[in-house]
Amino acid sequence: MAAIFPAVVYLLCFATSLLCAVLLGRSYRRSGARLLLWSTACFALLAVNNLFVIIDMLLIAWIDFRIVRLLLSLSAVSVLLFGFIWDLEDDA
Template structure:
């Protein structure tokens, strides 16, 4: 059941990134770009979670990589929010 939930979270993040990217392509609003990039990194984080907890539960520890991608995603969104403040 956990594998299904982790996979659905990854697909949801990827879908959100795709929708934000499509909206950015139409309007060129900078905040949409930063949000799409953040959700793309969050999707990568969720894929790493699936790999860590389902595919290689004992052999490999991807905790550092997961935390790094989550931190990078939040930093990207924070930079976008601060940089685009008018």
């Protein structure tokens, strides 16, 4: 029973970040606010990162995807940070 809990947590994290990306994308289409676009891209990259966590920890344990996961996390945060800075420059 305890062995199923990590799988459930990984799947819930993936589903949550994917749902956030979808909802933010829908809001971006309606409003056109660029910050929603950057947030959508960030959460989409985080969903891919969580997908690699599932693949790495549960499906293919003999291949280490740690570098891929770290690069995906870095790119997700970088996209959001870039969006914040770019929107700040346009407002000034």
